Amino acid sequence: MRVAVLVLVVSVSLTEARCVPTSSPQCYKNSTKPDEDFICEWDERNPEKSQTHILHIWDTVKNSFRTHVKCSKPAQAYLHLEELGTPSRKTDIWVQTQVGNLTCNSSKTSVILECMVKYSKPQIIRMKRSAGILNITLDKPTDNKGAIYEIRWRKRDSEWQNTTFETKDSTIKDFHILHLQNRTIYQIQLRRQAILRSHPCKDSLHALWSDWSQMVDVPSEIRRRPVIRCVEKNPENGTRDIHLSWDAPLPEESVGGVKYILKLLDWPCHKTKKKKQTTNQTYNTSITYSEARISIIARNKVGHSPERHIFIPALKHLNYCNSDMPSNIPKADNNTCLEWYKLEDGETRPKTVNSSNNILLKDIKNEVDHFVRHYYFLHIKRNKQYQTVVMCPFYSKQKAPINGPANVNISDITHESAVVHWLSIPVVEQQGFLQHYVIWISGQGNTKFHQVPANKTSFLIKDLHPGVSYTVSISGRTEAGNGPNSTVNFETHSKEMGTATQSLLTE
Numbered sequence: 001m002r003v004a005v006l007v008l009v010v011s012v013s014l015t016e017a018r019c020v021p022t023s024s025p026q027c028y029k030n031s032t033k034p035d036e037d038f039i040c041e042w043d044e045r046n047p048e049k050s051q052t053h054i055l056h057i058w059d060t061v062k063n064s065f066r067t068h069v070k071c072s073k074p075a076q077a078y079l080h081l082e083e084l085g086t087p088s089r090k091t092d093i094w095v096q097t098q099v100g101n102l103t104c105n106s107s108k109t110s111v112i113l114e115c116m117v118k119y120s121k122p123q124i125i126r127m128k129r130s131a132g133i134l135n136i137t138l139d140k141p142t143d144n145k146g147a148i149y150e151i152r153w154r155k156r157d158s159e160w161q162n163t164t165f166e167t168k169d170s171t172i173k174d175f176h177i178l179h180l181q182n183r184t185i186y187q188i189q190l191r192r193q194a195i196l197r198s199h200p201c202k203d204s205l206h207a208l209w210s211d212w213s214q215m216v217d218v219p220s221e222i223r224r225r226p227v228i229r230c231v232e233k234n235p236e237n238g239t240r241d242i243h244l245s246w247d248a249p250l251p252e253e254s255v256g257g258v259k260y261i262l263k264l265l266d267w268p269c270h271k272t273k274k275k276k277q278t279t280n281q282t283y284n285t286s287i288t289y290s291e292a293r294i295s296i297i298a299r300n301k302v303g304h305s306p307e308r309h310i311f312i313p314a315l316k317h318l319n320y321c322n323s324d325m326p327s328n329i330p331k332a333d334n335n336t337c338l339e340w341y342k343l344e345d346g347e348t349r350p351k352t353v354n355s356s357n358n359i360l361l362k363d364i365k366n367e368v369d370h371f372v373r374h375y376y377f378l379h380i381k382r383n384k385q386y387q388t389v390v391m392c393p394f395y396s397k398q399k400a401p402i403n404g405p406a407n408v409n410i411s412d413i414t415h416e417s418a419v420v421h422w423l424s425i426p427v428v429e430q431q432g433f434l435q436h437y438v439i440w441i442s443g444q445g446n447t448k449f450h451q452v453p454a455n456k457t458s459f460l461i462k463d464l465h466p467g468v469s470y471t472v473s474i475s476g477r478t479e480a481g482n483g484p485n486s487t488v489n490f491e492t493h494s495k496e497m498g499t500a501t502q503s504l505l506t507e
């Protein structure tokens, strides 16, 4: 029975058209500029689809209509300034709704249109948080006028706190400082109001608040520089694959998102770092055999962390060239990079490193200081990958070594042999590529001569005579000749003692 009645009521209200008035309209312009048109908005409360609206504007001073506006969009109408005449006089505005042959009117709103300014909601352009202070930079209203702002903020799940502040007329951006507790996430929102100075608007009754800006989460500032881990795959074909990964900032620093900005100096001919932005916590790249420098910062909504720098050292320097300049690179271009530097001790990369993408080794080979070891790399860019095709030491001109080997001494003396030891000649004293050591053994008026590979530091002297004094002279040799001798004397054991030792050992 009850159900039947309900069905009846519903069906009646569906068939019988009714006119439900809209809310009273709100009319405003979006800046204080005098030539701005107005917009009126209201809420439709009538479920009917086929309703139409007419906006009536009544001049209460003249007691006449100023205009009637047919609405094109639902719940909205534009009022053009030229149709309105003087917007500084008191006006009554209402919306007439028509459904079929029924009409109804909203309640009237009584305003001075000129004073109805509603700014767009404030936009936060930038936030910077440090040392307990949040500096919020805001967009200007389109008329570049000062405005009254209300800002509200809260710790998550707490009560709002609010305050108002006023800005000045200018074209520079407005900013506001808020004192916040360290290490705490906040939420903030702002709205604003025009400051109306013209005579009829002195009464602030008409001031309209803009909508609230979108609520934003305010993370705390990122205090620590990111920790980067770097894994280097085995060098192959002139390329090293690098896998970088790093940790996210603390949770209270990560609210609202974190971006990482990487700067890479991975192509030695680039003078400025390449910039990469990512939200990932990993980055893969490939680099040459030469030194690469990488820096990273973590950026959130309120600032960025201090910068972390890492450098990936060059591959160990070679003592000799292990390949020649490839013949398929006849000339330099933007895809080649020649890099060179002084390598005085054969190991330490100096501060000053030269690089160029429009010359090749032949162009500098004779230009660098003579008799000093230098090192060069030739890198190429192929399929966006960086690759080192040659790396080797070189000299513009070579000389014989300055000194003979140091610490020459003799051990393991028997009646017919001895072992000579020495320290290799340091690279700074070599003045060229050490080809080998030359050893002279003189005794009993004879001199014997040996050549020993440059990577050796000892030599077994055989076929000596028992109980004889010998002089050993040893010098390093480069393509320019022998260096000075380092000399040591010794005497072989007498035959008897030699056999005694031998028989002792063989017993």
Ligand SMILES: *[C@@H]1O[C@H](CO)[C@@H](O)[C@H](O)[C@H]1NC(C)=O
Pocket (backbone or CB within 6 Å): 029, 030, 031, 036, 037, 038, 039, 120, 142
């Ligand atoms: C301000 O309102 C006018 C219409 O009255 C509109 O054309 C304009 O886009 C609005 N400007 C902003 C910034 O909303």
Ligand SMILES: *[C@@H]1O[C@H](CO)[C@@H](O)[C@H](O)[C@H]1NC(C)=O
Pocket (backbone or CB within 6 Å): 100, 101
């Ligand atoms: C209004 O329209 C309804 C149908 O839509 C009709 O029944 C009614 O007679 C009309 N009233 C007048 C006064 O025209």
Ligand SMILES: *[C@@H]1O[C@H](CO)[C@@H](O)[C@H](O)[C@H]1NC(C)=O
Pocket (backbone or CB within 6 Å): 056, 096, 103, 104, 105
């Ligand atoms: C609504 O307003 C218009 C314009 O003043 C008027 O002609 C009409 O009679 C009003 N309708 C009602 C139902 O008050």
Ligand SMILES: *[C@@H]1O[C@H](CO)[C@@H](O)[C@H](O)[C@H]1NC(C)=O
Pocket (backbone or CB within 6 Å): 130, 131, 132, 181, 182
């Ligand atoms: C917040 O941290 C800053 C330094 O980062 C410090 O100067 C300030 O005193 C701290 N404020 C509070 C309330 O702890």
Ligand SMILES: *[C@@H]1O[C@H](CO)[C@@H](O)[C@H](O)[C@H]1NC(C)=O
Pocket (backbone or CB within 6 Å): 126, 135, 136, 137, 175, 177
């Ligand atoms: C806040 O930031 C603005 C620039 O956006 C700057 O002009 C102003 O000096 C800053 N204020 C403070 C207290 O840091």
Ligand SMILES: *[C@@H]1O[C@H](CO)[C@@H](O)[C@H](O)[C@H]1NC(C)=O
Pocket (backbone or CB within 6 Å): 150, 162, 163, 164
């Ligand atoms: C803070 O908000 C309350 C409630 O909306 C309001 O009554 C009060 O005037 C506001 N205070 C300021 C300083 O804006």
Ligand SMILES: *[C@@H]1O[C@H](CO)[C@@H](O)[C@H](O)[C@H]1NC(C)=O
Pocket (backbone or CB within 6 Å): 236, 237
């Ligand atoms: C290195 O070069 C060799 C010969 O050209 C090729 O077979 C090999 O796949 C290359 N390795 C990589 C990792 O590209």
Ligand SMILES: *[C@@H]1O[C@H](CO)[C@@H](O)[C@H](O)[C@H]1NC(C)=O
Pocket (backbone or CB within 6 Å): 277, 278, 279, 280
């Ligand atoms: C993030 O990593 C994924 C794979 O893990 C990759 O597909 C994507 O391109 C990366 N995005 C950026 C911006 O590096």
Ligand SMILES: *[C@@H]1O[C@H](CO)[C@@H](O)[C@H](O)[C@H]1NC(C)=O
Pocket (backbone or CB within 6 Å): 243, 282, 283, 284
């Ligand atoms: C980056 O390299 C690592 C290790 O080589 C690998 O596990 C990972 O899948 C690579 N990531 C991308 C996005 O290529």
Ligand SMILES: *[C@@H]1O[C@H](CO)[C@@H](O)[C@H](O)[C@H]1NC(C)=O
Pocket (backbone or CB within 6 Å): 333, 334
């Ligand atoms: C090489 O690079 C320079 C500077 O980046 C540019 O001016 C020049 O046009 C490039 N040359 C070629 C052949 O691409």
Ligand SMILES: *[C@@H]1O[C@H](CO)[C@@H](O)[C@H](O)[C@H]1NC(C)=O
Pocket (backbone or CB within 6 Å): 453, 455, 456
């Ligand atoms: C010394 O150099 C030769 C080739 O010149 C090489 O075969 C040998 O392995 C090297 N010895 C050492 C200890 O490096």
Ligand SMILES: *[C@@H]1O[C@H](CO)[C@@H](O)[C@H](O)[C@H]1NC(C)=O
Pocket (backbone or CB within 6 Å): 440, 442, 447, 473, 482, 483, 484, 485
């Ligand atoms: C080194 O000693 C050898 C043998 O005594 C001698 O022939 C040679 O001239 C000496 N070299 C120098 C540079 O004195």
